[in-house]
Amino acid sequence: MARRQQQRSIQSLFSNRSMIYILCHFGLFFILLLGVFLPWAGFPIFPFPYKCSSSLCSSYYLHSKWHDYSVAQAAKFVAKNGTVIVCTVSYPLLPFLNNWLISVSRHKHQEKVLVIAEDYATLYKVNEKWPGHAVLMSQPLDSQTAHNYGSQGFYNLTCRRPQHLLDILELGYSVMYNDVDMVWLNDPFQYLEGSHDVYFTDDVTTVKPLNESHDLPPLNRYGVTNICSCMIFLRPTNGAKLLMKKWAEEIEAQPWSNSKAKPHDQPAFNRALNKTAHQVDVYLLPQAAFPSGGLYFRNIRWAKNTKEKHVIIHNNYMVGFSRKMKRFQDFGLWLVDDHGLESPLGKLQ
Ligand SMILES: *[C@@H]1O[C@H](CO)[C@@H](O)[C@H](O)[C@H]1NC(C)=O
Ligand SMILES: *[C@@H]1O[C@H](CO)[C@@H](O)[C@H](O)[C@H]1NC(C)=O
Ligand SMILES: *[C@@H]1O[C@H](CO)[C@@H](O)[C@H](O)[C@H]1NC(C)=O
Ligand SMILES: *[C@@H]1O[C@H](CO)[C@@H](O)[C@H](O)[C@H]1NC(C)=O
DSSP: OHHHHHHHHHHHHHHHHHHHHHHHHHHHHHHHHHHHHTTTTOOOOOOOOOOOOOHHHTHHHHHHHGGGGHHHHHHHHHHHHTTTEEEEEGGGGGGHHHHHHHHHHHTGGGEEEEEEEHHHHHHHHHHHSSSEEEEEEOOOOOOHHHTTSSHHHHHHHHHHHHHHHHHHHHOEEEEEESSSSSESSOOGGGOOOOOEEEEEEEESOOOTTTTTOOOOOOOOOOOOOEEEEEEEEEEEEEHHHHHHHHHHHHHSSSOOOOOOOOOOOOHHHHHHHHHHHSSOOEEOOOOTSSSHHHHTOHHHHHHHHHGGGOOOEEEOOOOSSHHHHHHHHHTOOOOOHHHHGGGOOOOOO
16 A cells, blocks of 8 residues: 555656656766655655755755745744845855845844845755745746846846735735845834834935935936835835835836846836825935945045944945945955854855
């Protein structure tokens, strides 16, 4: 009886296309592995997208379960007090993820972090070092193109952000989204005053008065706002969900083209804010606490005068990983070299 069931399960395994894929890629190694694991009836088998390096192979079983890890499971695992902190990471961004995580850990919010992996390598690496903190939310990208700012791969990546955030809101969690080229100098949660739908920062370089209103800022000389899509806090309200839906629509309505005006999700976010202005309760966070990189790194005098007010520093207004890293180093914000052990991922290399 048990034997017949096992035979049937072997047949269904071999009729499965993913099985054929695996066999093609792993050949004899996989057949040996199968011999060891087959008795475990519930063992999940998935196509594994890598050439077999020995460390990946030896922890094959450990890794493969993350392929099946759902966002509902992941959010439930990391959420504290109904809140999840998310970032989106492709493999080349891991050093920035680690840098950001060290700063988040210093303010004791790291347990809420959920890394939305954009490729299998990130999914496996993060979950190997820090089990349960990475999830795949959509078809993974080719990680070579994903980190090329302005490329279609990059656009496809940012394109998914509103849908990912909406999915987490629909599960009933508040969600803080951060780009990982950020460093926390202070705890941002104490700045999320009141019970608004969405909290965000203005991506401008001009200095604004300290008593600036918390409403959507006035249109600039180009007739638009320039709210940053890099740091957003959302409560699981109808207003926040509506904004995410509108944002996704605005991105879809603006298909990628290889133009100079680097297609980006931020203008779409601003159009969504404009179109939902009377339905969504927004809160603009103070500039002195959440300055753009164009202000913080370039206006040294301003940075010095507002030093004790800074909360999150964003390394934007700068293109390229190595240049961003150099700038963080120059300003004492590259923490991974000397403080790597403070990261829940540990030292990566
Ligand atoms: C939990 O969340 C509520 C509502 O968002 C907030 O007022 C409270 O300070 C949070 N508590 C902790 C311990 O973070
Ligand atoms: C981006 O998405 C489009 C549409 O889904 C797809 O045709 C294209 O191959 C993707 N490009 C990259 C580089 O991921
Ligand atoms: C900010 O302060 C200035 C000068 O004290 C005042 O004129 C302005 O109305 C204030 N703005 C807001 C939004 O409170
Ligand atoms: C939205 O954009 C339109 C057109 O540019 C503008 O007239 C309107 O004032 C904007 N609304 C808000 C709330 O900024």
